[in-house]
Amino acid sequence: MSLQLPEAFEQKMRELLEEEFEAFMESYEQPKWQGLRVNRLKLEACDFQRMSPFSLTAIPWCAEGFYYADGERPGKHPFYHAGLYYIQEPSAMTPVEMLDVRPGHKVLDLCAAPGGKSTQIAAKLAGSGVLVSNDLHPERVKALVKNIEMAGVRNAVVLNEHPARIADSFGAYFDRILVDAPCSGEGMFRKDEDMVKHWSPQRVCDYAGMQEEILEAAAALLKPGGKLVYSTCTFSPEENEAMIASFLGQHPQFEVVPLSPTHGFQSGRPAWVTEKQTDQAEHGEQVGHAEHGEQAEQVGQAGQVSEPSEETGARQEAARLETAGTLRLWPHLVEGEGHYVALLQKMPDAQSIEQANTEVRTASVDSSYGTDRSGKDHGKGQGRPRKQEIRPLDTEERERWHAFASSVLDQTKTAESIGQTDKPLISWKQFVYECPVSPLLLSGLKAPRPGFFVGELKKQRFEPSQALAMGLRPEEVQQVISLDMADERVIKYLKGETIDISDFPHIQKGYGLICLGPYPLGWGKSMQGMLKNAYPAGWRWQ
Known part of the structure; x- marks a missing residue:
């Protein structure tokens, strides 16, 4: 075997899988599966199949995969x-497929970077509703922002926050939540050998603590009647069935929505849940978080729990049995890597419905921007100041936007014109966004993208963003330069070079949208038959 697995991991899997162990180990000798998912915000999967230069085979659990x-x-x-399309590991397409996202939903992707599942959610929203994509790590957020912008998503907010702080601001706001939790990554060993190097039994415990905290915040963020998918790319019961059993035991308003084990998937394994594992999940935050750079330490007296009551014991046993309705994806049974997926639903009751109704935000854009929904000024805090600089455009700024829109865009051809009352234009510093949520909800939160990034207010003018180009359709723009795939100017444009457009005599001086057929690539400025390239340096063809 070329891949050297940790001895402790092999022993654990031998004990769990028993007669399946040899087949599981043989999967590491097989090549990894590679997949892509067609972006339905741009085109249908069948259309891409007809034009694809690649040899494609359908992924059975994802219609666009x-x-x-x-x-x-x-x-x-x-x-x-x-x-x-988005290049995505085939098994990783499963969690969003199980989330039952529909147009109009408010959806939170709580651990979103680098953005594959967020773009999958956005395609299911089909331009309506709200997507909030969050990741705790600033460097990973950069990739998240780029992937959302490249996919042409117009109804997303990107946050860089601790989940508990999002819960403090939004409350029970979301119809659907995805928790694709940070994990020990055992299911990715074949794909990423670095996962093997960093694995240890202690690391499994460390991640269990983080997962418990994230789920706790997610529970507070979900509307009564809403659905939550918890997923990992690991095999450890401590991070999977035991985590769900512990969560259900502490949150009786949640229940597992059973998932059907089709396509070679297997049902969850309640028999793998032990009392020790559920205790670890319930008190995992005391074990230490390696991801946050803290020293791991054993649970002491504070981590000990008293014997459960008969009622509590019965609830825990029922929760354990519910995990049979979750799913496991094994690399020796499916054409993909290892994954775990649980679908949970928050049951409504009179109190929770009333609480959710009272938390509906109806604040207008020109309300106070320095306070949260309780009216408290946050003052100083982590990151940039809590008091956001988000504000509505002033009269002069709006005039600059309208001057650009009237000369470059053709908004009469679409009902989705930018800056309507339900998605107002806001400004943060000199940057302009179309915000799909009340800006009050973002007050005090770190929001690298508080909405659809439209452009930048320059001196006496408005400069459109690359995100705007990717989010538009050709019919929404007055001047379009559409190039064929065989045209050498496509690669020249993607490399950032100036290109000759003298064969487009109808293109006048000013901004034009460069397209590959009907699909936008970015902006350019025309002058005397030449196109000055506006493709961003960080996106260029390498």
């Missing part, structure tokens, strides 16, 4: 730069 052949490089194709 396809395997591509080894040796092909879809990340090095102009279609990738046009946002037509």
Whole structure:
């Protein structure tokens, strides 16, 4: 075997899998599966199949998902730069498929970077509703922002926050929540050998503590009647069935929505849940969080729990049995890597419904921007000041926007014109966004993208963003330069070069949208038959 697995991991899997262990180990000798998911914000899967230069095979659990052949490089194709697909591990497409996202929903992706599942959610929202994508790590948020913008998502907010702080601000706001939790990564060993190097039994315990905290925040953020998917890419029962059993035992208003084990998936394993594991899940935050750089330490007297009452014991046993309705994806049974998925629903009751109703925010854009929903001024805190600089555009700024829109955009051809009352234009510093939520909800939160990034207010003018180009359709723009795939100017444009457009005599001086066929790539400024390139340096063809 070329991949050297930790001895403690092999022993654990031998004990769990028993007669399946040999088949499981043989999967590490097989090549990893590679997939891409078509972006339905841009085109339908059947349309992409007809035009695809790659050899594609359908992924059975995702209608937009396809395997591509080894040796092909879809990340090095102009279609990738046009946002037509996202390169995604096939098993990783499963959690969003189980979340039952529908247009109009308010959806939270709580651990979102690098953005694959967020773009999958956005496609299911089909431009309506709200997507809030969050990740705790600032560097990972950069990739999240780029992937959301490349996909042409117009109804997303990107946060860089602790989940508990989001819960403090939003309350029970969301119809759907995805918790694709940070984990020990055992299911990714074949795909990423670095996961193997960092694995240890202690690391499993460390992640269990973080997962418990994240789920606690997610419970507070979900509306009564809403659904939550908890997923990991690991095999450890401590991070999977035991985590769900512990959560259900502490949150009786939640229940497992049973998932059908089709496509080679297996049901969850309640028999793998032990009392020790559920105690670890319930008190995991005291074990220590390696991800946060804290020293791991054993649970002392504060971590000890008294014997459960008969009623508590019965609830815990019922919770354990419910985990049979969750799913496991094994690399020896499916054409993908290892994953775990649990679908939970928050049952409504009279008190929770009343609480959710009273937390509906109806604040207008020109309300106070320095206070949260309770009216308290946050003052100083972590990161940038709690008092946000988010504000509505003033009269002069709005005039600059309208001057640009009237000369570049053709809003008469679409009902989704930018800056309508339900998605007002706001400003943070010199940047302009279309905000799909009440800005009051973002007060005090670190929001690298408080909405659809429209552009930047320059001196006496408005400069459109790359995100705006990717989020538009050609019919929404007055001047469009549409290039064929075989045109060498496509690659020149993606490299940031000036290109000759003298064969487009109808293009006048000013901004034009460069497209690969009908799919936007970015902006350029036309002058005397030449196009000055506005493709951002960080996106350019390498």
